[in-house]
Amino acid sequence: GDKPAATAPAAAGEKPLTKIVLQTDWYAQPEHGGFYQAVVKGYYKEVGLDVQIVQGGPNAIPTQKVAMGATQFSIGRTDEIAIAVGRGIPLQVVAALMQRDPQAIMFHEEGGIGGFKDLDGRNIMAVPGAGWIMLMEKKFGIKVSVTPLDFGLSRFMADKKFVQQCFITNEPYYVRQQGAKPKTLLLSDMGFSPYRVWYTSRAYAAKNPEIVRAFTAASIRGWTEYISGDRAEADKIIGSLNKQMVPEFIAYSVGAMREFKLVTGDPAKGEAVGKIDPARLEDELRQLAAIGVLGQPVKLADIFDPQFLPEGLRPAKAAQ
Amino acid sequence: MKSTRLMAWLQPAITGLALIGLWYAVKAGFKIPTFVLPSPGEIAQAAWDERGPLLSAAMVTVRGALLGFFAAVSVGFLLAMALGFSPRIKASFYPYILILQMMPVTILAPVFVLWLGQGLPSIVAITFMIGFFPVVANTTMGFVSVDRNLRELFLMCKATRAQEVRYLRIPGAMPYFLTGMKIAGTLAPIGAIVGDFLAGSAENGVGGIGFMTIAYFSQLKTPALFATGLVACVMGFLFVGGVNWLHWRLLHSWHDSMVKKE
Amino acid sequence: MKSTRLMAWLQPAITGLALIGLWYAVKAGFKIPTFVLPSPGEIAQAAWDERGPLLSAAMVTVRGALLGFFAAVSVGFLLAMALGFSPRIKASFYPYILILQMMPVTILAPVFVLWLGQGLPSIVAITFMIGFFPVVANTTMGFVSVDRNLRELFLMCKATRAQEVRYLRIPGAMPYFLTGMKIAGTLAPIGAIVGDFLAGSAENGVGGIGFMTIAYFSQLKTPALFATGLVACVMGFLFVGGVNWLHWRLLHSWHDSMVKKE
Amino acid sequence: MSAPSLVRIEHVSKRFGSGPLVLDNIGLTVERGEFVSLIGPSGCGKSTLLRLIAGLTEPTSGQLVIDGMTPEDARELMFFVFQDANLMPWRKVAENVELPLLLRGDATARRTERVKRMLEVVGLGDAAGKFPWQLSGGMRMRVSIARALSVAPEILLLDEPFGALDEMTRDKLNEDLLALRQTDPFTGFFVTHSVAEAVFLSTRIVVLAANPGRVSTVIDVPFPYPRPPELRETPEFLQLLAATARALRAVRGGH
Amino acid sequence: MSAPSLVRIEHVSKRFGSGPLVLDNIGLTVERGEFVSLIGPSGCGKSTLLRLIAGLTEPTSGQLVIDGMTPEDARELMFFVFQDANLMPWRKVAENVELPLLLRGDATARRTERVKRMLEVVGLGDAAGKFPWQLSGGMRMRVSIARALSVAPEILLLDEPFGALDEMTRDKLNEDLLALRQTDPFTGFFVTHSVAEAVFLSTRIVVLAANPGRVSTVIDVPFPYPRPPELRETPEFLQLLAATARALRAVRGGH
């Protein structure tokens, strides 16, 4: 589909806007809120961009689409992107959408799990082949078996021993509604903490650095405002695009993003909206290399170039 | 006459009631919670509550299912005709059609999405992939099962290959073709739902039934989830009803499957 | 004799080479990168590199596919027999069999898992669900297409209903049944893969082909992903080969589909 | 104490759907042991009448009583040689002949013996292992006859059984049929286009007229059984033959 | 300049697979305009011989030459009335008759006219709109005959076309067939079990013996055409009839 999903009416009498497409990873939801905020507030337009947001879904294959040039930007985790780059898919991380990934594991309070170590021998519903499982097994010296993730929750509800991969901003809300008492562990808590980022293709970034910079600046502005300002208009769009996104749920999700400082990170540690710490990313690449999921060795420079971040968020050259 | 008409409705209605009773009994007996298996009543209630989104989702899916169904039936039929045309063509291509059929659609879906884009075209392609083989397999079998005596008649008529196909093989294969079509009909809504799942796009907030399925599934709205199944069934029945009507139209005057005593 | 044998292999081989050539040409012409559509060579390479995991995954899936296939064929056949036994039974149950078929299996999977537990039994149930309807639809059509003259012969023989089914309807429906079986055969590996997806578990790290499919997909190992498709096809061919053998065994001595000139 | 008639056909009319009348007010009473031939022009309703007796189709009006029962209930007593051979393509010749015996539960030994004997009667002892598609048209018909004879029914309905056979085979089977009646007596209804055959075999010949089918003449055949082949050359036989042919010609009228 | 024979059958033998010999060294030369009847016991290979002429099956040894061509190439010139009616169940009577005309591309008007005329010849003008399953056996056979006649082929192969018909219809069709030959002359190969029919229609009668099928006697029929129905009553006719019957009886031997 190429109908504009969420473009504000074009302001008259200015120089023509550059059309670009942002492909999200799922149907419209608060985890995409900052982009919608930037659209409705006209932040993209202010920097000369006409951004169309295309919703994702279970099979949106955003990495391939971006690499093929079918869309200019998409969002995902740095570990995914590192794996893609390792397989010869030329992608370029631009800026962080979330400092901490909302992915977590969810289990019942009655399930007798206190930490990752307790998962030994358990069955976990997760995406087969996911890197974090291998890391977890290695790090804690445990062994788990994997049931493919089916996006459903009924099996969790039916089985008090069930453990399931989830978004901390999502699933716990629904199972709690049904009377379960879910507990969660953020995956980042086990020392594996990929960024959630927006990315583009290397070719696009090389050819259009100004556009990438403009998009990034406007997106950060949108996100900052979405998390801490008035997000009513963005939420209205999200609700209209995905009827499942009722206000209570959005409130819950945004609340979780705030509570766990997913977007803003911890200012005490020098984290900020959009910021990427090259050292942390490099550390992540080392972890991934250690478990052998990268096809070819991936260096930091292969996936990330700080030049597209706003001035203030770029790492000091000295620090490198 | 009237009473057999009535019976034709009564029979399945009685079974239906019995099955619903059984459903309630099993649910109660095994203490199956609603979030695993809702009762028929809960499903009906959910279907009613969600009628708005379900209806607009159904419209989206019906479109994909219809187009995919027609693609599956017509391409399948043409393919079978080509295969039936000569044993040579059959030997050359049948294995590859089998490969296409046996390739899990999940693997091909990304290729479709990239080539055709997310949304209707890909959904139609996936529906097609799921439904075309039963048509091909049945029609091909029908083509090769032609009465050998009639084949000799056509030889005596100096019929061209094309005439033989048109006047002998196609009518003779009709019962088989229609059976394949019936199977394709039951698969079309499923195909469109899977397609929605694998390649759908919820433009303007209106996704198909597959989208609703994921949504309800991931939100633990199990009765509504089963209601999407209900909608899928209703769609399937419309397809099968259409094929049955065609079956009757084409065969009632001559085929053994359709003759009543006298 | 020898040369026709050779031709029987040569024909598809030539087409195969042509298709592979086309594949390479399309890939090069449209500049399709490997992460979208790998070349046959890359797929073969990946299949070889991953032969260990693929083989053990194939073992897991074959088991599910075989059991599911036999369940689909035998239950489908018995169901069709029951339906063919009396129009009353057919009127009462056929709609509900249709509903079962049209209910997206994704919706029923959690119910299966809850009842049958994760793993093989549920995978078999899902494979069954995907494969049984073509058998039912075809066999039922075969049952009702019985030659009306032979039906009268059985009336004159005072044949019981069961005798009529055994000696008339079953042999008469064989060509239909075998076609249904052929479709079920192509669906069995797919069913087991989907089952793996919905109800599988990779205990001891050994999942089925469905599991590998997702793993390779999520790790963007596209050539290996297509290699799982290859494995699925090989399995499918074994099934179809078996059914073809049965077809030959049962029909070659009398059925029109099997008679050569003379 | 007079036994009731075996077959009573009373005011039977038949039309298919809303088509024209096929049989019009047929009345016929047949005693046990009779052999009734039906002759008449093509399409006059002979097969339909046999099918009515067998209960394979229902009369539009009138009724049929077979040994005090409805035709359907009386099927026990009957067997049918259909106008076309009606063999099961997937069963070999011997298996086709065996079928009715199998269905009624005869023991294997008895079945094998009977199948063998009847195939010999129709001259197909060699063809037992062939499939129907490997037979000539006449051979197929003979298999069908062997199948009916093997059952030894009380009422045998024969719809042009010998039409596809050469005169000699036909004459021989005529004689065999009469011989079989001596050992396994049956009441016969016999459709034929051969007047000579009808006269040679029957106790009575019913001549049907067409459009609608109705009984035109009934001719009694007075020759006692057993009838030797030489009967065919006697003047009495030839006389009756000529009379029957005349009666048949009469029903076709101007045509 | 003498035209070459239309059909030459030279040392033709036939066996199916590894079965027994069905036809043994058949030799027969037939001129344009002849009408050859084949008679012989059931299963002696009459149908097989017709099928060889039509190129529907290949000889095991020997060869057939039809108008200088192979049988397959010569199919242009031929049409076949099969032993069973061989109608297409999904086509109505008129549509069945129309089929060969349609296939060879005749114009609609001509087709309609020819179908109508031929259905009238076989006495089925009323049945044009019926489906085959609604016909009697004899009617089905007549449809098949009408289909063949409508083609007006140069060589007509008739495999027991009149076996299922009553004597009167049969006689009438015999006469019609001869009448048609006056307008659309054809060379006929005719399988029958009726010696009278063979004598009435043919220029030559080939008597086949069975096991293996071989030519036993060839009888010339000297009566000129057109042959009036009264021919059947002439002493010459009856004499030839008796001779043919004897020849036929002779091939069956002791059986």
Ligand SMILES: Nc1ncnc2c1ncn2[C@@H]1O[C@H](COP(=O)(O)OP(=O)(O)OP(=O)(O)O)[C@@H](O)[C@H]1O
């Ligand atoms: N396709 C076949 N395969 C094997 N045997 C065959 C085949 N067709 C015919 N036969 C055999 O060939 C012989 C001659 O058959 P054919 O049909 O020519 O006899 P026919 O003279 O026409 O007999 P009828 O008068 O009964 O029609 C028979 O013994 C038959 O069993």
Ligand SMILES: Nc1ncnc2c1ncn2[C@@H]1O[C@H](COP(=O)(O)OP(=O)(O)OP(=O)(O)O)[C@@H](O)[C@H]1O
């Ligand atoms: N099932 C049917 N539906 C409609 N009409 C039928 C059906 N069966 C027979 N008829 C009609 O009934 C009439 C008598 O048919 P029947 O088969 O009894 O004739 P018949 O005397 O046996 O002729 P033949 O000597 O040709 O076999 C025919 O006109 C035929 O068209």
Ligand SMILES: [Mg+2]
């Ligand atoms: Mg009849």
Ligand SMILES: [Mg+2]
């Ligand atoms: Mg023959």
